Amino acid sequence: MTVQMAISTRVSAAVEARTNWMAEQDLQEPLRTAGTVIHIAQGREIFAEGDDTDVFYKVVSGVVRACKFLNDGRRQIEAFHVAGDLFGLELDEERLMSAEAVSDCILVCYRRRIVETLARKDQTISRQLFQYAMQNMVSAQAHCLLLGRRGAAEKVAAFLLGWAKQSANKRVLHLAMTRQDIADYLGLTIETVSRSLTQLERDKVIALPSTREVKILNSDVLEDLAA
Amino acid sequence: MTVQMAISTRVSAAVEARTNWMAEQDLQEPLRTAGTVIHIAQGREIFAEGDDTDVFYKVVSGVVRACKFLNDGRRQIEAFHVAGDLFGLELDEERLMSAEAVSDCILVCYRRRIVETLARKDQTISRQLFQYAMQNMVSAQAHCLLLGRRGAAEKVAAFLLGWAKQSANKRVLHLAMTRQDIADYLGLTIETVSRSLTQLERDKVIALPSTREVKILNSDVLEDLAA
DNA sequence: ACCCCGGCTTGATCGACATCAACGCGCACC
């Protein structure tokens, strides 16, 4: 195998710097020597629909958006991945989603075949992969409810709460993504996202010290909206 | 274990009567002795949000809807499950979805702990569970794109094609579900679903011999709409 | 310091889908 200790050591070091995440160390442990570290610049594509599925990734730092496109360019962002999240694992040969770096990112890249081989021997790895799939399934299903049955204000409120859950500081959020990204995540337009945010600000539910920072003043109202 | 041969034999017999489905026999084989057969009448609840996750199911015959609700009663149907589909497997103790019988159903009910035990010894079972999760993830993600970024006509077209894929006869479909079910699956209202269908009929894309039957006259147009 | 440009906000108007309302149809049940 082409996996060197030098690289995997750097992985560990980089990983220490991340914000904590539930199943992180569970998955980290058995795979420590199976991945290589890569850096991706803001805005860069990590993979595209139709690409080979020979590798998948884990976020060490930064934010990644996973998305799908229609022919005419309409985009749906399925998820924002943050430190600790796995992404890019698929069943078939061809990718059904693309992924791009919302901010500068450090990722660990795993060769799928190698991990599959490891999983065949190591129950903890296969268990982790199963949990990865189940968690993504659950969040995609929650996302369906959001997209199908909620109004604009509710969507934005739910997004803010969801992002807060992924963030270290739960009171003041840093939005790594643009309004367009948020809109494409929520099935809205940038204008509607913007208006919803300013409305929440007028209602003293949030404050917007800068366009990319959101201070949550009244999380109860947000919870109600997203309920 | 409380699993009798008599019952599992009946399972096999019933399963033979189902329409064929990809991974069906793969999963059937190792689990044959682990499930019990149950019958559910049309409209009946199979489980609800918040219930215990001690069992999961496979559809032998009939159609099941898996859905989520908001406090105010708004409903989002995540999927329609047909013969061969697994459903109701979750990671946590409490269910995040509910399931109801769209038509009279025959199901196989598996005890989760037993299957988990089997999966620990049998790679093929754990592999099947992984594929279950991955497939549900993929279809939920496709559903997100549908809900977030498509118009009413496109949604209905996509639904018809999707349902055709799950049906034996790909030219004339029998809709087991009501317009309300379709609407809640697509994030629309019954009126909009109805109007979209009659519009497709006017355009000679489909025929509607009865309210629950759809004959596909021009699948190319449908594919274009759903593209 | 200036400009430039991409991202964001705000306002005016439009349009797709929701809502409200009425009716039709098939079917089970007396």
Added chain:
DNA sequence: GGTGCGCGTTGATGTCGATCAAGCCGGGGT
């Protein structure tokens, strides 16, 4: 064979979010 009722269709109107358009703000480059 009525009658009631659930389900579906159709029409009129309303509304939320999209679209179109203009201007603002802030950061980077020269």
